[in-house]
Amino acid sequence: MADVIASLRTSAPLVHCLTNVVVSQFTANVLLAAGAAPAMVHSVEEAGALARMAGGVLVNLGTVTSVTAPAMRVAVTEAAGAGRPWVLDPVAVGPLPWRTELAHELLESAPPAAVRGNASEILALDGGTGGRGVDSTDAPEAALAAAGSLARRYGCAVAVSGPQDVLTDGTRVVRLANGHPLLALVTGTGCSLGALVAACTAVTGDALLAATAATGLLTVAAENAATRSAGPGTFAVALIDALYELSPERLAEALDLR
Amino acid sequence: MADVIASLRTSAPLVHCLTNVVVSQFTANVLLAAGAAPAMVHSVEEAGALARMAGGVLVNLGTVTSVTAPAMRVAVTEAAGAGRPWVLDPVAVGPLPWRTELAHELLESAPPAAVRGNASEILALDGGTGGRGVDSTDAPEAALAAAGSLARRYGCAVAVSGPQDVLTDGTRVVRLANGHPLLALVTGTGCSLGALVAACTAVTGDALLAATAATGLLTVAAENAATRSAGPGTFAVALIDALYELSPERLAEALDLR
Amino acid sequence: MADVIASLRTSAPLVHCLTNVVVSQFTANVLLAAGAAPAMVHSVEEAGALARMAGGVLVNLGTVTSVTAPAMRVAVTEAAGAGRPWVLDPVAVGPLPWRTELAHELLESAPPAAVRGNASEILALDGGTGGRGVDSTDAPEAALAAAGSLARRYGCAVAVSGPQDVLTDGTRVVRLANGHPLLALVTGTGCSLGALVAACTAVTGDALLAATAATGLLTVAAENAATRSAGPGTFAVALIDALYELSPERLAEALDLR
Numbered sequence: 001m002a003d004v005i006a007s008l009r010t011s012a013p014l015v016h017c018l019t020n021v022v023v024s025q026f027t028a029n030v031l032l033a034a035g036a037a038p039a040m041v042h043s044v045e046e047a048g049a050l051a052r053m054a055g056g057v058l059v060n061l062g063t064v065t066s067v068t069a070p071a072m073r074v075a076v077t078e079a080a081g082a083g084r085p086w087v088l089d090p091v092a093v094g095p096l097p098w099r100t101e102l103a104h105e106l107l108e109s110a111p112p113a114a115v116r117g118n119a120s121e122i123l124a125l126d127g128g129t130g131g132r133g134v135d136s137t138d139a140p141e142a143a144l145a146a147a148g149s150l151a152r153r154y155g156c157a158v159a160v161s162g163p164q165d166v167l168t169d170g171t172r173v174v175r176l177a178n179g180h181p182l183l184a185l186v187t188g189t190g191c192s193l194g195a196l197v198a199a200c201t202a203v204t205g206d207a208l209l210a211a212t213a214a215t216g217l218l219t220v221a222a223e224n225a226a227t228r229s230a231g232p233g234t235f236a237v238a239l240i241d242a243l244y245e246l247s248p249e250r251l252a253e254a255l256d257l258r
Numbered sequence: 259m260a261d262v263i264a265s266l267r268t269s270a271p272l273v274h275c276l277t278n279v280v281v282s283q284f285t286a287n288v289l290l291a292a293g294a295a296p297a298m299v300h301s302v303e304e305a306g307a308l309a310r311m312a313g314g315v316l317v318n319l320g321t322v323t324s325v326t327a328p329a330m331r332v333a334v335t336e337a338a339g340a341g342r343p344w345v346l347d348p349v350a351v352g353p354l355p356w357r358t359e360l361a362h363e364l365l366e367s368a369p370p371a372a373v374r375g376n377a378s379e380i381l382a383l384d385g386g387t388g389g390r391g392v393d394s395t396d397a398p399e400a401a402l403a404a405a406g407s408l409a410r411r412y413g414c415a416v417a418v419s420g421p422q423d424v425l426t427d428g429t430r431v432v433r434l435a436n437g438h439p440l441l442a443l444v445t446g447t448g449c450s451l452g453a454l455v456a457a458c459t460a461v462t463g464d465a466l467l468a469a470t471a472a473t474g475l476l477t478v479a480a481e482n483a484a485t486r487s488a489g490p491g492t493f494a495v496a497l498i499d500a501l502y503e504l505s506p507e508r509l510a511e512a513l514d515l516r
Numbered sequence: 517m518a519d520v521i522a523s524l525r526t527s528a529p530l531v532h533c534l535t536n537v538v539v540s541q542f543t544a545n546v547l548l549a550a551g552a553a554p555a556m557v558h559s560v561e562e563a564g565a566l567a568r569m570a571g572g573v574l575v576n577l578g579t580v581t582s583v584t585a586p587a588m589r590v591a592v593t594e595a596a597g598a599g600r601p602w603v604l605d606p607v608a609v610g611p612l613p614w615r616t617e618l619a620h621e622l623l624e625s626a627p628p629a630a631v632r633g634n635a636s637e638i639l640a641l642d643g644g645t646g647g648r649g650v651d652s653t654d655a656p657e658a659a660l661a662a663a664g665s666l667a668r669r670y671g672c673a674v675a676v677s678g679p680q681d682v683l684t685d686g687t688r689v690v691r692l693a694n695g696h697p698l699l700a701l702v703t704g705t706g707c708s709l710g711a712l713v714a715a716c717t718a719v720t721g722d723a724l725l726a727a728t729a730a731t732g733l734l735t736v737a738a739e740n741a742a743t744r745s746a747g748p749g750t751f752a753v754a755l756i757d758a759l760y761e762l763s764p765e766r767l768a769e770a771l772d773l774r
Contacts, residue, residue: 280541324559356561489757
């Protein structure tokens, strides 16, 4: 995992994010602080061209509309055609049928390198009923079977985010107990993790390793940031600094793998 | 008012925000710090379904386009059909005829629980000529008659934001003198107040009380944040921390009702 | 240059920004801290009306789509018709043909007061091949000939941003060596500079002076902010404070003109 983060900083992969408007700025700053190069292009006319150029592509469904859905479709198709990994963040899949159908359509069009979501989203993506908007009403461990099922179906890694993160490729299972409760009080921390996963898939072919390294980076940085924070405002700022400062060696030491 | 804020934190209502892209991140972080659960969905395919699930709905016209206007229409209709309160923030209504017409159409389609704007916007919404873009060129007190007229027409609360906030339900009038000049130098503070009003309408049926509690929460937090700020950058961050820290009791003590 | 910044603060020009969703919040806060009044309207129904009211108009192509491109066209046409200066920020022009064509179409429809971009974007706009997404793969000095060619073709100023900024109106050349490496690690610093250029064109008819004053303001503020920053998170916040604090006199003293 330390090697993945070291490679991220050395190679500064271009990460094309088709993400939601709420978290775009925070996501870009997280990627920059971690060493990657974010690019965000939403037009159907251009999303495919940028996907072919990118090291990794993120598709986050948060504020998808009829304008951006076609851009997501072409980005996924072109990424796959060019051998670029893509990552799905199925925000609010479950209670909202339109995006749930879109998520399945994208997954069927080209298998992703990884899927990152909360437990409710992963359960819903595997056929469950889902949570309340962007909130998870289930614990990550409860989504392990669903995560494994998705991972085997698409040959991808699945990261279930929560107080304890659970990640699997359908065979191996990793649990990470790093993190801090303030992460849940800052918008875009989960979405930024999806972007970091996409960044890490650009530097390693092992998608489970990529998702685990990204999760470890964000959650250990969160622990460091919390020591300098008075609340969610200062925490969000300190988190960017902490991502920038965290060395691969310190990350490796701080990981709480279960 | 202290009880409203206490309820907000206990029940963490889902607040569906159809808001502008400039302030989405800040609005979500304000809602999270205050204890609510933000969700932002902009597609016409989904905005109605989420409005039915939400505790309150915000419609903010800041960056409305032909793509998001239909989503706003369906969100308002579905919210009303499901008995969910909705709040209008008529950003820049007046000088821009297209959104002015949309604002009136939304108000006529289903009465809102509350309207929050600056004085120029409230005057324009009641038939005046309006200000310059998002800036108010009028003092809140000058909009009191217009606010009362709107409140009686739609059976709603109207909050006129400014150096001294003026709120009315067409019968009662409340004036709040809390706040800080730095609020005007951070984008999204007014828009976030609209979102907080929507959050508070989810926990009390008295819309004037909801709007007053939301205004008090933001403006007292601003006073606390200003004591730790070197300028508008640090103020915006400290405001999120201050919202998170402010107890209902401290809020009640600090209110400067006129 | 000190006079331009003093005028900016006195007159608080309305700056209409058709900019990308990643940087909208940061751009608005930069403009507010610098003394301008940002407004962002993206609809084709309204963008022209606001452009006529504005002191200056920014068109930034970062996340342009088929919905916002028509709004940009009408904003440019109406701004020109009303004698308002407009500024082009050709984000990622070069590798993405659709926006490259749009940039040329806008430039041909009405000459801008200024163009601000990185070296790769300016080279591409003048007919070169361009960089990788939003990153420049060329040094500003390498784009001086292209900048001069564009400046003479459209009768505008061209600002090439980078470690050392190079600006020209096709006759005069200015080099500014202020700034800090952390600027490259915060999303929206370049885009916000484009907005500051638009703000300054609202207060002086000399577009090269406007672009130089805006560049000096942002880069000197960055130097001041860096002295209080632990990383890119705290730097972005401190930059807003520093813009707010920087007096025209201090700016003049700190400028490193080459």
